[in-house]
Amino acid sequence: PRYVYRFGGGVSDGGKGDKNLLGGKGANLAEMASIGLPVPPGFTISTEMCVRYYDEGEQFPQSLRDEVAAGLTHIERITGKTFGDAADPLLVSVRSGARASMPGMMDTVLNLGLNDETVEGLATVSEDPRFAWDSYRRFIQMYSDVVLELDHGAFEEALEIAKEDRGYTLDTQLSAEDWQALVKEYKAIVLDQWKKPFPQDVHEQLWGAVGAVFGSWQSERAKVYRRLNDIPAAWGTAVNVQAMVFGNMGDTSATGVAFTRDPSKGDRAYYGEFLINAQGEDVVAGIRTPQYLTLAAREAAGARAASMEEAMPEVYAELAKVFDLLETHYRDMQDIEFTVERGHLWMLQTRAGKRTAKAALKIAVDMAAEGLISEEEAVDRVDPAALDQLLHPTLDPAAPRDVIAKGLPASPGAASGMVVFDADTAEKRSEQGESVILVRVETSPEDIHGMHAAKGILTARGGMTSHAAVVARGMGRPCVSGVGTLNIDAKAKVMKVGGREVREGDILTIDGSTGEVMLGEVPTVQPELSGDFAALMVWADKVRRLKVRTNAETPNDCRTAREFGAEGIGLCRTEHMFFDAARITAVRQMILAEDEAGRRKALALLLPEQRSDFAEIFEIMAGLPVTIRLLDPPLHEFLPHAEEEFVEVAKATGLSLEALKRRSTELHEFNPMLGHRGCRLGVTYPEIYEMQARAIFEAAVDVAERTGAAPIPEVMVPLVGTARELELMKAVIDKAAAAVFADKGRTVEYLVGTMIEVPRAAIKAGEIAEYGEFFSFGTNDLTQMTLGVSRDDASRFLSVYVDQGIYAKDPFVSLDVEGVGELIALAAERGRAARPDIKLGICGEHGGDPASIAFCEKTGLDYVSASPYRVPIARLAAAQAAL
Ligand code: PEP
Numbered sequence: 001p002r003y004v005y006r007f008g009g010g011v012s013d014g015g016k017g018d019k020n021l022l023g024g025k026g027a028n029l030a031e032m033a034s035i036g037l038p039v040p041p042g043f044t045i046s047t048e049m050c051v052r053y054y055d056e057g058e059q060f061p062q063s064l065r066d067e068v069a070a071g072l073t074h075i076e077r078i079t080g081k082t083f084g085d086a087a088d089p090l091l092v093s094v095r096s097g098a099r100a101s102m103p104g105m106m107d108t109v110l111n112l113g114l115n116d117e118t119v120e121g122l123a124t125v126s127e128d129p130r131f132a133w134d135s136y137r138r139f140i141q142m143y144s145d146v147v148l149e150l151d152h153g154a155f156e157e158a159l160e161i162a163k164e165d166r167g168y169t170l171d172t173q174l175s176a177e178d179w180q181a182l183v184k185e186y187k188a189i190v191l192d193q194w195k196k197p198f199p200q201d202v203h204e205q206l207w208g209a210v211g212a213v214f215g216s217w218q219s220e221r222a223k224v225y226r227r228l229n230d231i232p233a234a235w236g237t238a239v240n241v242q243a244m245v246f247g248n249m250g251d252t253s254a255t256g257v258a259f260t261r262d263p264s265k266g267d268r269a270y271y272g273e274f275l276i277n278a279q280g281e282d283v284v285a286g287i288r289t290p291q292y293l294t295l296a297a298r299e300a301a302g303a304r305a306a307s308m309e310e311a312m313p314e315v316y317a318e319l320a321k322v323f324d325l326l327e328t329h330y331r332d333m334q335d336i337e338f339t340v341e342r343g344h345l346w347m348l349q350t351r352a353g354k355r356t357a358k359a360a361l362k363i364a365v366d367m368a369a370e371g372l373i374s375e376e377e378a379v380d381r382v383d384p385a386a387l388d389q390l391l392h393p394t395l396d397p398a399a400p401r402d403v404i405a406k407g408l409p410a411s412p413g414a415a416s417g418m419v420v421f422d423a424d425t426a427e428k429r430s431e432q433g434e435s436v437i438l439v440r441v442e443t444s445p446e447d448i449h450g451m452h453a454a455k456g457i458l459t460a461r462g463g464m465t466s467h468a469a470v471v472a473r474g475m476g477r478p479c480v481s482g483v484g485t486l487n488i489d490a491k492a493k494v495m496k497v498g499g500r501e502v503r504e505g506d507i508l509t510i511d512g513s514t515g516e517v518m519l520g521e522v523p524t525v526q527p528e529l530s531g532d533f534a535a536l537m538v539w540a541d542k543v544r545r546l547k548v549r550t551n552a553e554t555p556n557d558c559r560t561a562r563e564f565g566a567e568g569i570g571l572c573r574t575e576h577m578f579f580d581a582a583r584i585t586a587v588r589q590m591i592l593a594e595d596e597a598g599r600r601k602a603l604a605l606l607l608p609e610q611r612s613d614f615a616e617i618f619e620i621m622a623g624l625p626v627t628i629r630l631l632d633p634p635l636h637e638f639l640p641h642a643e644e645e646f647v648e649v650a651k652a653t654g655l656s657l658e659a660l661k662r663r664s665t666e667l668h669e670f671n672p673m674l675g676h677r678g679c680r681l682g683v684t685y686p687e688i689y690e691m692q693a694r695a696i697f698e699a700a701v702d703v704a705e706r707t708g709a710a711p712i713p714e715v716m717v718p719l720v721g722t723a724r725e726l727e728l729m730k731a732v733i734d735k736a737a738a739a740v741f742a743d744k745g746r747t748v749e750y751l752v753g754t755m756i757e758v759p760r761a762a763i764k765a766g767e768i769a770e771y772g773e774f775f776s777f778g779t780n781d782l783t784q785m786t787l788g789v790s791r792d793d794a795s796r797f798l799s800v801y802v803d804q805g806i807y808a809k810d811p812f813v814s815l816d817v818e819g820v821g822e823l824i825a826l827a828a829e830r831g832r833a834a835r836p837d838i839k840l841g842i843c844g845e846h847g848g849d850p851a852s853i854a855f856c857e858k859t860g861l862d863y864v865s866a867s868p869y870r871v872p873i874a875r876l877a878a879a880q881a882a883l
């Protein structure tokens with residue numbers, strides 16, 4: 001097999017379609033080269049090689065060595081330089097590039113090919129010895145860190161001491177001789193730590209770097225990133241070896257990163273940062289504060305340092321042309337890296353830019369309006385899960401705020417929480433249920449787990465394209481970066497800002513949309529659901545087949561869900577109404593009653609309450625289907641605990657305290673989830689379901705009479721496992737309906753159906769469908785019972801199961817399509833065979849999960865039901881599933 005693919009100088013062995021093979025970076029370098037953009041020549045070692053490298057015990061086959069030699073010859077031919085040539089050496093960069101972009105997660109080595117001889121050659125041909133020696137010391141430092149895995153602190157210390165000795169404050173003050181002296185020291189550090197001299201053989205350098213890049217695929221931080229982003233370990237990474245171009249050859253050289261549109265707000269304006277006389281990673285690393293790309297951005301920020309548009313107008317104009325060309329070519333917003341070497345522009349990378357949910361939405365809608373993409377493509381472009389960011393509250397503009405600092409609005413959204421100064425504490429506190437704001441001088445890939453655990457991220461250094469900003473936007477975490485006035489002492493767990501002291505545990509609020517940092521918690525308001533959001537939803541609804549309902553039982557939730565576009569209620573859990581403080585005594589009275597008469601007395605108290613609950617919901621959901629589930633949870637959940645609660649029930653029932661306590665002990669269960677719950681309550685105490693059915697039908701008739709808009713109640717029986725259970729319960733419900741209709745002299749349409757949440761019910765769905773007019777898959781219980789994993793205890797071990805690849809994702813979040821999914825498909829098929837017009841839906845948590853929704857579409861269900869805030873996510877996911 002072939003492992004090396006060339007690009008540049010009129011050659012392109014691949015293109016943008018080859019991401020799986022060449023990784024994103026390699027495929028796009030080949031693509032840019034093939035459309036005539038200035039790309040330094042190079043070659044890509046494929047991801048297949050990475051897989052083979054790990055399969056064969058981290059060895060390279062001889063065939064790869066031959067192919068790499070040919071790849072080097074390609075670069076040498078185009079550049080006219082020779083690798084290892086003492087007079088005019090070719091230098092290369094070695095970078096990783098996986099299929100999915102993993103910003104900052106893996107290793108890079110620059111300036112490779114320098115040694116004690118070639119550095120002299122570089123000094124001569126560049127006519128700039130200072131540049132040559134600076135490049136050499138950077139190379140030694142990077143190579144020692146990435147490939148030799150030596151302690152990088154020693155190198156930084158040596159540089160600091162060199163500056164101090166000479167009375168310098170900036171790196172730029174060091175002369176060629178200074179750098180040369182430092183190179184000597186660096187080499188001594190290598191000898192001391194590595195016990196061998198720094199490698200002088202350029203080929204040894206190259207293979208060391210290639211191995212290190214492959215090795216970084218299995219680094220801890222890469223593993224964490226993959227887990228968070230569902231990237232399979234089996235993909236591997238590619239390695240890109242490319243001729244170096246230099247942004248640090250003086251004031252006509254520069255390096256930068258840019259987005260073709262604003263990645264934060266989505267505006268159609270070039271957006272980026274650059275640094276004059278700097279190399280590669282300086283911009284993203286957040287070490288020097290970069291300058292703006294455009295004049296407009298500089299003016300908007302009130303910054304002084306000249307923009308690229310002003311400082312290098314010709315190159316800027318050329319760059320702007322490239323931006324337009326790339327955006328039209330890829331038909332998407334691009335994230336671009338470039339270098340200017342002595343006035344000559346070079347493109348180093350392009351990829352679809354990461355963006356906030358807000359920007360994703362705006363860009364998709366704008367591009368459809370511009371005619372660049374279709375409406376359907378626009379629908380497909382927005383990640384449904386990312387909508388979450390937009391649907392959540394922002395800071396109340398009217399609320400007072402104690403602003404103590406301002407930084408860059410790096411990732412939008414507002415967050416409040418306690419301050420922590422390191423990633424591990426962030427993770428620990430968040431596991432304990434606290435909201436935390438992670439505060440760092442700057443973030444690095446090692447902080448990724450803490451950033452994920454935090455509600456918001458605040459940094460003292462770094463621009464809009466710094467690691468913190470890029471990663472936070474990708475994760476949807478609010479982030480304020482580059483707050484220069486923060487004086488952080490992470491060891492002492494304290495920071496000073498604006499004359500105040502903030503300690504670990506103090507509450508801060510950050511607003512990632514304005515860059516404001518506030519002391520204390522600031523109240524929030526609901527977002528507006530108009531503009532781009534509404535436009536995209538209209539397009540989504542055009543292509544969607546699945547209906548989207550909501551799981552709700554309070555009037556508030558019902559209203560929110562309707563505003564979000566819910567087309568009915570898929571699950572109204574009536575037990576939530578029983579927990580109401582005003583009713584709990586009557587509920588307890590019912591449970592603790594010793595006979596049917598006692599229960600009926602208590603139920604009579606609950607009937608009017610239930611009736612008014614249902615009437616309110618029916619009015620809000622006028623004309624839409626409302627699925628009401630009869631009482632489900634284990635009785636013991638309602639039992640009194642405190643002495644005064646027993647006293648209260650004793651008073652209400654006239655029973656003795658002693659009798660009540662005895663009865664309460666009798667009700668204790670060892671496995672409540674498998675105990676006396678669901679329709680088992682209805683089978684043993686039919687009067688409970690009878691009362692609930694009465695309340696439903698009385699409310700429905702009342703509302704029909706009062707408003708003229710008859711609701712469509714769908715009465716749902718939980719936890720059915722056998723047809724006979726449903727047969728019995730349906731008889732109770734139908735009898736109640738007939739009684740109410742006779743009594744009121746008016747009927748309403750209604751359905752009786754069941755949840756499918758016990759595996760036996762899925763298997764016997766054909767028989768159950770004889771009595772059930774609809775099925776709603778209760779995938780919370782169905783998952784629990786199919787996997788034999790307790791939904792309440794799973795979190796203790798499930799993450800290990802996911803890490804070990806036993807389940808690809810938490811099966812309580814994303815449906816186990818292979819197992820539970822097969823039961824659903826089976827039940828759907830058998831149910832339909834018995835009753836062709838049976839209505840099928842899902843009401844477990846999975847009803848709001850995009851991957852599970854895709855499964856529901858494939859299986860041909862009629863609707864999904866999700867919690868109110870997930871309704872728009874479900875609408876979009878259902879549309880994407882239908883495309
Ligand atoms: C289910 O089991 O999926 C369901 C929706 O019911 P509950 O979560 O109330 O048990």
Ligand code: MG
Nearest residue numbers: 757778780781
């Ligand atoms: Mg259930």
